[in-house]
Amino acid sequence: MDIEILEMAERKGSFILKDSTPAMANALRRTMLSDIPKMAIDKVEFHLGPIMVDGKEYESVTPLFDEIIAHRLGMVPVPTDYELFSPQSECVCEGEGCPNCTIMYSLNKIGPCTVLSGDMIPLGNSDLKVKDEDIPIVELTDGQAVLIYATAVIGRSRDHVKWQAAFGVGYKYLPKVGIDPDAADDPELLEVIDVCPRKVFEDKDGRLTVVNANACSLCRACERISRGAVTVEGDDRNFLFTYDTDGSLTARQVLDVAAGIIAEEAGGLAEQIEAL
Amino acid sequence: MIIPVRCFTCGKVVGSAYPEYVKRVGMGEEPAKVLDDMGFDRYCCRRMIISHADLIGEIAPLG
Numbered sequence: 001m002d003i004e005i006l007e008m009a010e011r012k013g014s015f016i017l018k019d020s021t022p023a024m025a026n027a028l029r030r031t032m033l034s035d036i037p038k039m040a041i042d043k044v045e046f047h048l049g050p051i052m053v054d055g056k057e058y059e060s061v062t063p064l065f066d067e068i069i070a071h072r073l074g075m076v077p078v079p080t081d082y083e084l085f086s087p088q089s090e091c092v093c094e095g096e097g098c099p100n101c102t103i104m105y106s107l108n109k110i111g112p113c114t115v116l117s118g119d120m121i122p123l124g125n126s127d128l129k130v131k132d133e134d135i136p137i138v139e140l141t142d143g144q145a146v147l148i149y150a151t152a153v154i155g156r157s158r159d160h161v162k163w164q165a166a167f168g169v170g171y172k173y174l175p176k177v178g179i180d181p182d183a184a185d186d187p188e189l190l191e192v193i194d195v196c197p198r199k200v201f202e203d204k205d206g207r208l209t210v211v212n213a214n215a216c217s218l219c220r221a222c223e224r225i226s227r228g229a230v231t232v233e234g235d236d237r238n239f240l241f242t243y244d245t246d247g248s249l250t251a252r253q254v255l256d257v258a259a260g261i262i263a264e265e266a267g268g269l270a271e272q273i274e275a276l
Numbered sequence: 277m278i279i280p281v282r283c284f285t286c287g288k289v290v291g292s293a294y295p296e297y298v299k300r301v302g303m304g305e306e307p308a309k310v311l312d313d314m315g316f317d318r319y320c321c322r323r324m325i326i327s328h329a330d331l332i333g334e335i336a337p338l339g
Contacts, residue, residue: 012315063336064278075281077289117292135281135291141336167287168318246282246289 003255006214013251014242016174025171025239032166032258037087038248039078039103039152040162044070047147053110058145062138069148072137074162076117076130077246078103078152084125087154097151103128107148111140120150131247166254169243173234175200175216183229184208192222192230214240278332285320297325 002018017025046066051058062069084100091101104123109115118133140146157164177200183189184207192208193201198215201208201222208230222230245251279294293314300310307326316322 063332063338072281075289132289132292134295135289136278136295138278139332139336144336161282161287164287244286244288246287 003259008252010250011245011247012243013245013255014240015255017171017239017241019237020239022236022239025241027262028258029169029171029241031261032169032243032254033164034158035156035261036165036249036254036257037080037082037154037156038163038165039080039085039154040160040248041070041073041076041078041105041150042153042155043151044073045149046070051110051145051147053145058110058143060147061144062140062146064138069138069146072135073107073120073148073150074160076120076135076137077132077248078130079128080154080165080248085154097153099124101153103152105150105152107137107146107150109140109146111144112142114139115146164246165249166243166245166251166258169241171239171241173218173236174238174240175213175218176233176235177210177213177216177222178231178233179208179210180229180231183226186229189226189229192226195221195225197221277329277335279328279330280324283318283321283324286318288316288318288321290316290321290324294325294328294330298330 001020001024004016004018005013006016007014017028044066046060046069048060051060064072085103086101088095088097088101091098093101105120106123107115107120109119115137116133117130117135117137119137120130122128138146155163186208187206189208190203190206193203196216197219198212198217200210200212200216202211203209216232218232218234220232223232243251243254245254249257279291281291282288283290293316297307297310297314301307311322311325316325
């Protein structure tokens with residue numbers, strides 16, 4: 001089983017899983033979706049009562065309920081560094097919360113303004129500032145203010161989506177598009193170019209040529225009008241994956257971690273069978 | 277009300293894109309092209325942005 005990487009940007013990746021099975025492909029997809037540990041805000045403390053700034057009194061009131069603001073803060077992607085932080089359950093503090101397993105953010109704004117995710121200031125290490133700084137959290141009018149302390153911890157998205165690092169994870173059977181070489185220069189066959197919704201074919205010197213087989217959605221519109229000259233097949237041993245990340249981890253990290261988790265869990269299964 | 281932080285369906289962050297989208301469409305760009313350009317290629321994320329009614333500004337003074 002091999003992985004051929006087609007695209008590996010910071011927040012977007014695609015690769016071909018080669019010589020595998022549908023079960024393995026789905027295991028990888030599900031692991032990427034729900035098992036990658038990631039930092040997200042889990043606990044939010046609101047200051048209640050008047051907030052004094054430069055002799056003016058502001059009310060700790062916002063147009064949104066505190067619960068909604070807490071939820072919105074939770075959804076903001078927080079940078080994750082496995083070297084600096086460990087899951088709370090495995091931390092030396094035994095889940096109490098310490099600088100080895102939590103990031104504290106403070107959010108202190110007075111209205112009128114739009115509170116943005118970039119206004120969250122990490123206590124301590126300034127590298128932990130959120131990367132997506134323009135997410136609106138809430139809007140404040142004159143006389144309103146927020147003073148919030150938020151704590152981020154590592155979790156997995158099987159517990160809550162805010163801990164989901166990869167999304168839009170999907171795969172399809174690798175398309176195999178074949179053209180009968182004897183019929184490829186038939187002018188009638190060139191109609192296939194316009195019928196294909198994914199622009200898989202091109203006209204090269206009057207011959208029908210496949211230029212972008214990976215884009216094929218296996219809709220078989222070309223097969224239906226080509227009277228057997230074009231064949232489309234999905235290869236159930238090779239899988240074309242695409243996925244995005246929210247920026248808290250890079251696409252590369254997500255793939256590496258997912259592969260590690262599958263190997264670890266499969267190893268555990270072998271041990272358990274051995275013990276029977 | 278206020279733009280959701282993430283797409284309801286897939287989880288892509290859409291909150292940060294909304295102000296830019298509104299600005300660019302207001303300057304006369306075509307909405308479909310702006311969404312393509314900003315990397316929203318799934319229709320779940322696109323609908324989050326195009327169907328959003330931003331009413332928080334009207335609610336805020338009543339809070």
